[in-house]
Amino acid sequence: MDVTRDNFNEALTEFHEAIACCDFAAIDMEMTGLYENRDNQPNRLDSMEKRYKKLKRSVESYGVVQVGLCMFTWIEDEGYYEARPFNFNVFPCTNVGGMAVETHFGCKNTAIEFLAKNSFDFNKWVYKSVPYLKYGDADNLLKARVEQLTSRGEPAEVDKGQIEFVRELKQKVAVFIMTKQRTMCCETANSYQRKLVHSIVGEYDNLGTRGRNGNIEIYKGTKKALAQQVQQKLQSMRASITEARGFCAVIDALSASQKPVVGHNMLLDILHAYSKFYEPLPQTHQLLERAMARFLPMMIDTKYVIESTLSLKNRYRTSNLDEIAPMLETEANRALNPTMIRNHPKFPKDFSSTESMHEAGADAYMTGATLIRLLKLEGGLQTNNEMALHPYINKVYVALEETMSWDMGQPLVGGDLSDDQEEVEDVIFYRSGLQTLKN
Amino acid sequence: MDVTRDNFNEALTEFHEAIACCDFAAIDMEMTGLYENRDNQPNRLDSMEKRYKKLKRSVESYGVVQVGLCMFTWIEDEGYYEARPFNFNVFPCTNVGGMAVETHFGCKNTAIEFLAKNSFDFNKWVYKSVPYLKYGDADNLLKARVEQLTSRGEPAEVDKGQIEFVRELKQKVAVFIMTKQRTMCCETANSYQRKLVHSIVGEYDNLGTRGRNGNIEIYKGTKKALAQQVQQKLQSMRASITEARGFCAVIDALSASQKPVVGHNMLLDILHAYSKFYEPLPQTHQLLERAMARFLPMMIDTKYVIESTLSLKNRYRTSNLDEIAPMLETEANRALNPTMIRNHPKFPKDFSSTESMHEAGADAYMTGATLIRLLKLEGGLQTNNEMALHPYINKVYVALEETMSWDMGQPLVGGDLSDDQEEVEDVIFYRSGLQTLKN
Numbered sequence: 001m002d003v004t005r006d007n008f009n010e011a012l013t014e015f016h017e018a019i020a021c022c023d024f025a026a027i028d029m030e031m032t033g034l035y036e037n038r039d040n041q042p043n044r045l046d047s048m049e050k051r052y053k054k055l056k057r058s059v060e061s062y063g064v065v066q067v068g069l070c071m072f073t074w075i076e077d078e079g080y081y082e083a084r085p086f087n088f089n090v091f092p093c094t095n096v097g098g099m100a101v102e103t104h105f106g107c108k109n110t111a112i113e114f115l116a117k118n119s120f121d122f123n124k125w126v127y128k129s130v131p132y133l134k135y136g137d138a139d140n141l142l143k144a145r146v147e148q149l150t151s152r153g154e155p156a157e158v159d160k161g162q163i164e165f166v167r168e169l170k171q172k173v174a175v176f177i178m179t180k181q182r183t184m185c186c187e188t189a190n191s192y193q194r195k196l197v198h199s200i201v202g203e204y205d206n207l208g209t210r211g212r213n214g215n216i217e218i219y220k221g222t223k224k225a226l227a228q229q230v231q232q233k234l235q236s237m238r239a240s241i242t243e244a245r246g247f248c249a250v251i252d253a254l255s256a257s258q259k260p261v262v263g264h265n266m267l268l269d270i271l272h273a274y275s276k277f278y279e280p281l282p283q284t285h286q287l288l289e290r291a292m293a294r295f296l297p298m299m300i301d302t303k304y305v306i307e308s309t310l311s312l313k314n315r316y317r318t319s320n321l322d323e324i325a326p327m328l329e330t331e332a333n334r335a336l337n338p339t340m341i342r343n344h345p346k347f348p349k350d351f352s353s354t355e356s357m358h359e360a361g362a363d364a365y366m367t368g369a370t371l372i373r374l375l376k377l378e379g380g381l382q383t384n385n386e387m388a389l390h391p392y393i394n395k396v397y398v399a400l401e402e403t404m405s406w407d408m409g410q411p412l413v414g415g416d417l418s419d420d421q422e423e424v425e426d427v428i429f430y431r432s433g434l435q436t437l438k439n
Numbered sequence: 440m441d442v443t444r445d446n447f448n449e450a451l452t453e454f455h456e457a458i459a460c461c462d463f464a465a466i467d468m469e470m471t472g473l474y475e476n477r478d479n480q481p482n483r484l485d486s487m488e489k490r491y492k493k494l495k496r497s498v499e500s501y502g503v504v505q506v507g508l509c510m511f512t513w514i515e516d517e518g519y520y521e522a523r524p525f526n527f528n529v530f531p532c533t534n535v536g537g538m539a540v541e542t543h544f545g546c547k548n549t550a551i552e553f554l555a556k557n558s559f560d561f562n563k564w565v566y567k568s569v570p571y572l573k574y575g576d577a578d579n580l581l582k583a584r585v586e587q588l589t590s591r592g593e594p595a596e597v598d599k600g601q602i603e604f605v606r607e608l609k610q611k612v613a614v615f616i617m618t619k620q621r622t623m624c625c626e627t628a629n630s631y632q633r634k635l636v637h638s639i640v641g642e643y644d645n646l647g648t649r650g651r652n653g654n655i656e657i658y659k660g661t662k663k664a665l666a667q668q669v670q671q672k673l674q675s676m677r678a679s680i681t682e683a684r685g686f687c688a689v690i691d692a693l694s695a696s697q698k699p700v701v702g703h704n705m706l707l708d709i710l711h712a713y714s715k716f717y718e719p720l721p722q723t724h725q726l727l728e729r730a731m732a733r734f735l736p737m738m739i740d741t742k743y744v745i746e747s748t749l750s751l752k753n754r755y756r757t758s759n760l761d762e763i764a765p766m767l768e769t770e771a772n773r774a775l776n777p778t779m780i781r782n783h784p785k786f787p788k789d790f791s792s793t794e795s796m797h798e799a800g801a802d803a804y805m806t807g808a809t810l811i812r813l814l815k816l817e818g819g820l821q822t823n824n825e826m827a828l829h830p831y832i833n834k835v836y837v838a839l840e841e842t843m844s845w846d847m848g849q850p851l852v853g854g855d856l857s858d859d860q861e862e863v864e865d866v867i868f869y870r871s872g873l874q875t876l877k878n
Contacts, residue, residue, distance in 0.1 A: 102549050103548040104547055105548070
């Protein structure tokens with residue numbers, strides 16, 4: 001299901017249903033860049049703390065344009081996994097109830113080109129995306145709105161260019177109070193003057209203000225009526241905030257479900273998920289481990305599974321999703337079990353071709369399918385053993401920069417490292433108790 | 440003329456013709472952001488040096504997506520200005536002759552939304568834009584290519600994981616030399632191994648290397664033939680670089696022409712033009728003044744013209760291009776002189792409607808048209824006086840942040856400052872001799 005702002009509410013309902021009944025969710029994201037340069041990419045010599053700092057910097061520098069989430073449910077009676085893939089197009093919220101919300105994100109030209117090569121629709125991204133706004137940012141906006149609606153009196157210090165404006169304003173208001181007029185228009189030249197009007201008029205219990213084409217209208221009312229209006233405005237702001245939070249509600253539901261989350265080379269994906277849609281990233285690696293235990297308590301990284309399992313490495317000789325996923329699919333077909341994974345009837349899109357490769361929804365589907373096939377196919381992980389996945393829980397693959405390299409400034413994404421050159425290194429967020437994928 | 444990579448060569452020829460015969464050029468750009476936050480925006484209290492630092496930071500943080508350039512030529516016999524507007528879509532070059540070129544640029548969500556509101560086509564931008572690559576960056580690429588083609592011998596230090604690879608490689612090459620085989624395939628696992636092969640084979644005068652599907656083919660040849668091949672490869676790299684420089688050739692031609700350049704609130708435009716398409720920005724404001732004297736020796740900023748001229752301020756009460764340009768157009772039509780500006784026959788697009796507002800080519804056209812109308816209309820600048828523009832030469836308007844403000848983090852673009860609140864402050868790059876627009 002491709003999700004834009006047009007069908008987001010419907011999709012959110014479907015997502016809640018899917019997450020409630022699934023056995024695990026697979027995740028993938030498309031981003032606007034990875035690392036500014038080689039120095040910013042984790043390498044073998046870095047301490048764990050230094051690696052985290054570099055990853056945090058990447059996540060805070062670049063944007064997320066698409067989030068793929070695919071829920072897989074084991075259908076016991078018929079013996080297959082049912083998939084529900086979502087492809088969310090996301091763009092940072094720009095405005096809540098008339099208040100601008102600014103977000104800065106970086107882009108790497110080569111990352112944008114990568115998206116283009118995979119037929120990414122940039123117009124759809126900007127024009128149709130689901131917005132997002134973290135709880136913390138939403139709280140700050142609400143506070144600012146409350147401050148704006150309830151600020152009273154002249155500020156302690158008025159810009160010296162505005163002293164005359166303030167003097168005239170006070171005089172006019174004092175006269176207005178005495179007349180029978182119900183409203184008075186107050187011309188303002190800029191936002192600072194508008195702020196002054198709101199504050200100064202705020203001193204009067206029986207006067208209200210409202211914007212009128214860049215100016216301010218001052219109006220009379222009872223204290224009670226005015227207080228009610230303030231409450232109504234706050235109510236309307238809260239509704240706008242809920243709408244602006246948009247995609248964050250999906251990540252909240254994913255986290256609240258505490259279901260296993262599977263990714264392929266997933267470290268940046270989950271850090272982006274945390275940082276963009278949940279909370280600011282913690283300052284240290286240690287705090288991150290604790291935060292992750294709450295945020296997504298069980299993760300499986302299929303790249304780590306392959307890289308750390310000699311039999312899989314020898315059999316497939318690659319841990320790139322682009323390469324291993326089609327091999328596994330062919331094997332599954334040959335094993336006369338192409339129906340090991342079927343789409344839920346409401347999610348008819350076929351991701352089995354490589355056409356949609358690198359669309360986040362398709363990649364999430366393929367990641368989950370890869371794990372299932374590794375578990376179910378002969379020669380894969382030990383089957384029929386509930387403990388099969390235990391060694392892989394919460395170990396996440398880290399793509400490390402080669403110590404010496406030659407291509408000009410091209411960042412290496414995990415998988416370009418050969419067997420003999422790099423050992424697998426991993427971040428262990430925390431060691432959970434004995435758990436398997438189906439919990 | 441809307442310019443993409445498809446018609447760039449044709450457009451460049453037209454541009455050379457237009458710049459050669461024009462009296463002045465007008466410029467405008469569309470960017471991915473202005474200032475990261477209010478602290479990064481120049482304000483009244485900043486020293487000139489501090490202001491420059493902030494502007495430099497803005498220019499180095501954000502990208503340029505479109506450059507509008509409109510050349511105006513006075514047709515003496517018939518008494519009108521002929522316009523040739525170009526709208527260049529630009530995107531940083533990603534690859535030259537197989538070598539990746541990485542560029543990082545920031546985006547502000549609200550700036551991207553602004554582009555969207557003005558119907559910007561993001562797909563065209565990414566898929567069809569003219570590339571650009573500054574001379575300095577091109578030189579570095581060529582140097583890297585020379586190094587790659589001429590590096591000889593084993594590096595002083597070989598990564599310890601690769602010692603075995605190097606030992607085997609040397610053995611194989613020593614055997615290959617003795618056989619009658621013409622070529623030998625050398626399997627490599629990554630770019631570092633490929634670098635090692637190139638270097639080690641480079642020790643032999645009579646062996647060459649070439650890439651083959653991620654591996655390297657080593658082949659025999661005479662010393663002379665191999666040297667010729669290196670020269671051919673360098674020649675091909677130089678051709679790729681010329682192509683990759685793309686839009687920079689336009690800015691080179693603009694600068695070389697030394698023609699007057701007109702902009703509206705043009706400071707960021709010309710700094711972007713310098714930084715993105717010409718040379719890195721100088722470190723200090725003083726060095727910038729000298730650099731600008733060479734780069735664009737005569738600039739007129741129509742926003743500065745209006746803001747610093749009491750009669751124009753009183754008459755139009757705005758210096759926003761969106762507002763003043765249509766007023767001046769209506770006046771020109773009323774004065775029965777709608778043909779004061781006509782498009783050159785090869786540039787039939789009509790920019791007189793406001794539909795194309797904020798397309799860079801249309802805004803460049805409007806900026807030039809605004810200056811012409813200010814000069815030609817009754818009540819505008821003193822007409823028939825060659826010195827009329829003298830007080831405005833090389834004075835560029837600076838949009839200053841209000842000292843106190845209230846909207847949440849919304850950057851103020853020049854023009855939101857009222858007359859009584861802000862005096863016009865200006866950057867004077869340097870004072871030129873007596874010059875008028877027509878030189």
